[in-house]
Amino acid sequence: MTTIKIFGERDAATRHLRENVALALSSFPLNSRVLEVSEPNTIRADGVANTPALMLDGDVVVEGRVPTVEEITRIFQNRFLYKSKLFRLRSVMVPVDISEPSANALLFAWHLAKKFEAKIEVIHAMDSIFEGGLPSASGFLAGYKKTVQAELDDFIKTTLEKIGVTYGPPAQTPPAPKNGEETSEPAIKSTVLYGFPEEVIEEQSQKNDLIVMGTTGRGGVARNLFGSVSTEVSHIAHCPVLFVPAEATFNGFHNVLYASNFDSLDALRIKQVLTFIQRLGARMHFVHVGPAGEEGLELERKLFEVNYEHAGAEYPFIFNKMVGDDVIEQLNDYAFQHRIDLMVFVTHQRSFWETLLHKSITRKAVLGAGLPVLVMHSDDDMLK
Structure with a gap:
């Protein structure tokens, strides 16, 4: 009821x-x-x-x-759409490891939170008392956590200064609008939590609407998009995850590539992504990925068109098909040719994304593209 x-x-x-x-x-x-x-x-x-x-x-x-x-x-x-996390987008979580890549993710998160009038929660997970900074003089864990918290707040302050934003912890509430601005700056909360990063992020994702995180960090290869933490997050998060390459610069999203196979033709997810990019003023490029001679493409195009028109999109969508084994490499070529700002993977079953993640060509191609990647799964908890 x-x-x-x-x-x-x-x-x-x-x-x-x-x-x-x-x-x-x-x-x-x-x-x-x-x-x-x-x-x-x-x-x-x-x-x-x-x-x-x-x-x-x-x-x-x-x-x-x-x-x-x-x-x-x-x-x-559209009551189910209104309950979806990507649609309401009130809270953006940014897991950081005090590195340049995570600083870039924070900048992306700030711009998105500003656009959607959302709050930001910056978290740093301590999976070791000697990870992420210098231990406190006392050597006690509580004292060390205080040291890391100070390091985290200084990291946020230094990062936001790059775009002329002043951060002063605890900053639990946003400042009042200035000079007739329609929206104020996002509220930012910073927290240091104990635990392994994957477990901390999964737990915190249940109460956030979007995760924004960098694709490389202090742990090098073991902490990039295709390493232990980010790959695991892409599987277990209870909300959409936006992965931001270290070299990416936020200039808004104008052209969005929606990568699909038949599993990702989910009407509700399509509407979620469409309403998201509409609020960003972007154009949708619907690109099917699959083998040569695959049947059912015309039906897929028509189904997507129905959902697209029902969403009342401002711009007409562009439909294309990519054929071959090196799917991501071809998507990157398409992205380069059409000035794509964001890739979106929406899957009905996680096996599709998982297959892509475990191909070496995928790792090289996506990292080489330098584009943000939004990962969504057709799970019930995306609607909570």
């Missing part, structure tokens, strides 16, 4: 919202219950800052205005 909450102070705007919700339900019936919340403390406790507001299954979908009946109907029709 879908729970619909209407927040307001029993004024004309709230009554208007209630009427529009009723009309939307009459045109698109849902197994639902509608609750009205008017008590100020309860409204704030539910995370609503401006009324009237509309909440769907615990997620605020409209705030500070009265949506039209048509808009509410679309929200009901």
Whole structure:
């Protein structure tokens, strides 16, 4: 059953919202219950800052205005999309190892968080009391953690200074907008946690909507995209993961390559990616990867087209097929020729991405492309 909450102070705007919700339900019936919340403390406790507001299954979908009946109907029709992590994108996690590659990932995360009005959580995992910095003078673990925390905050401060952003821990809340800006700078929280990086990142990914991490780091080959940590994260994360090469520079995303085989033709994932790139103002390049003589491509193109049109994309998508064994190498060639800014891999089963990861040509080609790679899986926890 879908729970619909209407927040307001029993004024004309709230009554208007209630009427529009009723009309939307009459045109698109849902197994639902509608609750009205008017008590100020309860409204704030539910995370609503401006009324009237509309909440769907615990997620605020409209705030500070009265949506039209048509808009509410679309929200009901796409209610699963509104629950997806990539769509709501409220919290971005950046695992760092105090290296230049992770600094670059932090810069990418900051720009995305700014665009989507999300908060940033920077984490550093200590899998050894002597990893990541100098031990404290006392030699005790608690003292050492304090030393690493100071090193982490200094790392964040130095990194953000490159783009003219001032960071002063604890920075739990964003500063007020300046000179009429529509959005303020993202709130940033830094945390040092004990544990192996893979385990820490997996646990923290459950409460974040996107992970942004570098493809190389202090551990060299053992800590790059195709090494132990990042490869494991690409398999076990409970949210999408954006891998950022050390040499990549954030200039926005204008052309996005959606790499697919038949397993990745998932309507909900397509809509998630489409709404994500629409908010970035990007164009979608849908590129099928598979062997020569493969059947079903026309059906795949039509299915993708239906989902694309339903999402109301601004630009027409571009459909292409890549044939051959060295799939990633061909994708990199396509990316170079079409000025691709981001590659997206969405798979119904993790075996497709896993197969790519374990080919030596893949490792060389993707790292050589110097492009960010967004990895998503068709898992239920991507919708929590």
